[in-house]
Amino acid sequence: DSDDRMTVEVDSHNWPTYFWVIFGGLALICACVQIYLRRRQKLAFLPPPEFLKFKRTYLTVYILVFFADWLQGPYIYALYQGIGFNQSDIALLFLTGYASSAIFGTFVGSLADKYGRKRLALSFCVLYILACLATLSSLFWVLLFGRVVSGIATSLLFSVFEAWLVNEHNARGFSPEQLSHIFSVSNFGNGVVAIVAGMVASFVAAKYGNVAPYMISGVILVFAAIMIFTTWNENYGDSEMLFSKIFSGAFKSMRSDISIPILGLIQSLFEASMYVFVFGWTPVLQSYVGQDAFSSLSLSLEGLVFSCFMICIMLGSGLFQVFISFFRPEDIYKYNILAASFSFFLAIVQNPYTILLAFVLFEICCGIHFPCMGTLRSKYIPEESRSAVMNFFRIPLNILVIIILKWVNHFTWNTIYAVCGCWLLFATALQVFFNYLKKRDLVVSSDGDWQV
Numbered sequence: 335d336s337d338d339r340m341t342v343e344v345d346s347h348n349w350p351t352y353f354w355v356i357f358g359g360l361a362l363i364c365a366c367v368q369i370y371l372r373r374r375q376k377l378a379f380l381p382p383p384e385f386l387k388f389k390r391t392y393l394t395v396y397i398l399v400f401f402a403d404w405l406q407g408p409y410i411y412a413l414y415q416g417i418g419f420n421q422s423d424i425a426l427l428f429l430t431g432y433a434s435s436a437i438f439g440t441f442v443g444s445l446a447d448k449y450g451r452k453r454l455a456l457s458f459c460v461l462y463i464l465a466c467l468a469t470l471s472s473l474f475w476v477l478l479f480g481r482v483v484s485g486i487a488t489s490l491l492f493s494v495f496e497a498w499l500v501n502e503h504n505a506r507g508f509s510p511e512q513l514s515h516i517f518s519v520s521n522f523g524n525g526v527v528a529i530v531a532g533m534v535a536s537f538v539a540a541k542y543g544n545v546a547p548y549m550i551s552g553v554i555l556v557f558a559a560i561m562i563f564t565t566w567n568e569n570y571g572d573s574e575m576l577f578s579k580i581f582s583g584a585f586k587s588m589r590s591d592i593s594i595p596i597l598g599l600i601q602s603l604f605e606a607s608m609y610v611f612v613f614g615w616t617p618v619l620q621s622y623v624g625q626d627a628f629s630s631l632s633l634s635l636e637g638l639v640f641s642c643f644m645i646c647i648m649l650g651s652g653l654f655q656v657f658i659s660f661f662r663p664e665d666i667y668k669y670n671i672l673a674a675s676f677s678f679f680l681a682i683v684q685n686p687y688t689i690l691l692a693f694v695l696f697e698i699c700c701g702i703h704f705p706c707m708g709t710l711r712s713k714y715i716p717e718e719s720r721s722a723v724m725n726f727f728r729i730p731l732n733i734l735v736i737i738i739l740k741w742v743n744h745f746t747w748n749t750i751y752a753v754c755g756c757w758l759l760f761a762t763a764l765q766v767f768f769n770y771l772k773k774r775d776l777v778v779s780s781d782g783d784w785q786v
Contacts, residue, residue, distance in 0.1 A: 353638050356694065360645040367652035368522075374659075385508055389516055391565050392499055393523060395455075398558035399491065400524045402462065404531035405551040407640060411616045413544040417472050421617070422743055427481050428613055429739040434485025436732030442486050446721035451498035452568040454721075458490035459559035466552035469545050493724040500712045500720065501569040513712055514663075517705040518655045525648030525701065532640035588723065593771045594714060596764055598727035601707055603761035604671060606734035607678065607754040608700055613739065615639070615693060618747050622686040643697045650701015657702075663709045664772060668765040670706065674699035675758035678751045 381389075414424045446454040461483045468480025503513050535547035588595045619639065657666045674696055681692035715723050734757070738750060 352690070353642055356690070357638065357642045357645060360642065360649060360694070364645055364649040364652060367649065367656065371652060371655050381512070384506065385512060388502070388506060388508070389519070392502075392516065393520055395558055395561050395566070396495060396520050397523050397527050398554055398561060399458070399495065401527040401531055402551040402554040402558065403491065404524075404528040404644075405535050405547045405554070406466075407528070407531070407535070407612075409535055409539050409544045409547055411613070412539075413469060413548075414477070416544050417477075419474070423474070425613075425739045425743070427477060429736050430478055431481040431485040431488070432609070432732040432735045432739070434482040435489045436485075436729050436736070438482070438486050438489075441725075442489065446490075446494045446497060447570060447719055450568045450570055451494050451501065451721065452562060452566045454490055454494045455498065455562050455566070456559055458487050458494060459555045459562070461487040461490070463552045463555050466548040466555070469548040489725055489728055492728070493721050496708060496711070497721040497724065498566065498569060501717060502567065504717070505569070510713070514658055514705065514709045515655075517708040517712075518651050518658075521651040521654075521701065521704045521708075522648050524704070525644045525651060528644035528647065529641045532638075532644060535640075536638070586719075588726070591714070593768055594723065596768050596771070597710060597714060598723070599730060600667075600671070600761045600764050600768065601711075601727050602729075602731035602734060603757045603764075604674065604703055604707075606731050606738075607674065607757055608696075608703075609731075609735045610738050610750060610754055611693075611696060614747055614750065615643075618689065619686075622689075643693070646694055646697030647701040647704075650698040650703075651705055652701075653698070654702045654705045658706075658709075663706050663713075664765070664769045666702065667706045667710065668762060668769065670699050670702045671758050671762045671765055674703075675755050675762060678755035678758065681751045682748045682755075684748075 411424060414427055419427070442454075442457075465480045465484035465487060468476050468483070471477065499516065500513065503516070531547075534550065538546040538550060588598075654666065677692045677696035677699065680695070681689050683689070683692075711720075711724065738753070
């Protein structure tokens with residue numbers, strides 16, 4: 335055992351080189367995919383000017399808010415660790431964010447269908463700015479408050495913006511294929527800004543401390559709020575719906591089509607695994623590289639690894655655009671979940687290079703997940719309760735993450751990865767069932783009985 339640890343320590347000095355090689359190789363593959371897509375797009379169609387203008391309006395805001403979000407990504411664990419909190423304290427902070435998203439975020443996000451998606455998008459900016467300001471304190475209760483408002487903001491981020499896009503897209507008469515295109519391009523852009531954010535965060539954290547990325551994030555959110563206020567129209571799900579009917583409308587939508595809650599559970603299983611991965615990749619890699627080397631300001635490995643992962647997201651987004659020309663999104667997603675499950679089981683192997691391969695594969699699957707799931711949600715969730723249903727989707731997601739984080743100190747990461755792999759195997763089976771339901775058009779009748 336001591337010999338093995340010595341080998342890892344010796345090899346750890348070469349890890350920056352390994353990460354740069356991985357980054358360069360993935361970037362090259364990603365560039366080739368994008369060149370292929372652009373050539374194919376030129377041969378296929380020239381989008382109308384109205385569509386291009388609409389796409390720019392949405393993507394400008396989308397990129398700003400996710401740039402602000404990603405600035406916080408590489409250093410959230412390191413920030414709490416640097417203050418002096420142990421893994422149990424950090425797990426509690428993470429857990430609070432997910433609990434807040436499940437309890438308060440679901441309620442607040444669901445209000446967008448009645449009171450307006452633009453209004454709730456502006457509320458997201460305000461809440462996230464408060465969360466950024468909370469990081470200026472080293473007091474645990476202030477950071478806890480920051481996690482509460484951050485959890486609410488996260489629910490808004492992953493529901494309100496997409497709900498606004500789908501409504502506005504359909505209202506302007508654009509095609510479903512163009513909506514899938516926006517989902518894919520936005521996810522690719524998300525990867526680009528995440529890479530930039532990772533490097534910016536690495537630079538400012540090295541120069542000014544781990545809290546600096548959060549301050550820049552707050553400034554970016556101010557600009558995002560200005561863009562939303564000046565360029566977006568307001569749209570609603572059902573503005574005439576009584577306040578008391580907001581949640582019952584979402585329940586009715588899910589009860590009338592059993593495939594909708596199944597889709598929500600599939601999303602929850604995938605994204606719960608993703609959030610567990612986000613919490614765990616730093617300590618797992620630290621165990622091989624060594625905490626001092628990994629956190630060294632001269633190496634800036636956290637930002638570099640984060641950028642490698644984001645290149646994988648971009649690559650996955652490009653692959654989705656390739657696959658969607660040949661396969662149904664339902665089938666793409668089935669095999670994507672299966673590959674993600676395999677990546678977690680691969681990570682159990684006690685080898686740092688195998689773990690890196692597993693992490694890269696999972697991030698590519700995440701890159702496919704976002705545009706593919708966005709396409710499925712736009713296709714199957716009814717417009718009048720879109721925001722509410724999407725927020726209900728996040729309840730099982732947050733419960734699953736809370737369960738893992740609550741007991742994180744009682745299990746090894748191998749055990750946690752095995753659990754995530756099993757979640758995704760179950761999600762694969764659910765996706766197979768979902769595809770069967772769509773082919774058979776299985777629905778629930780008004781009296782609650784299933785019909786074919």
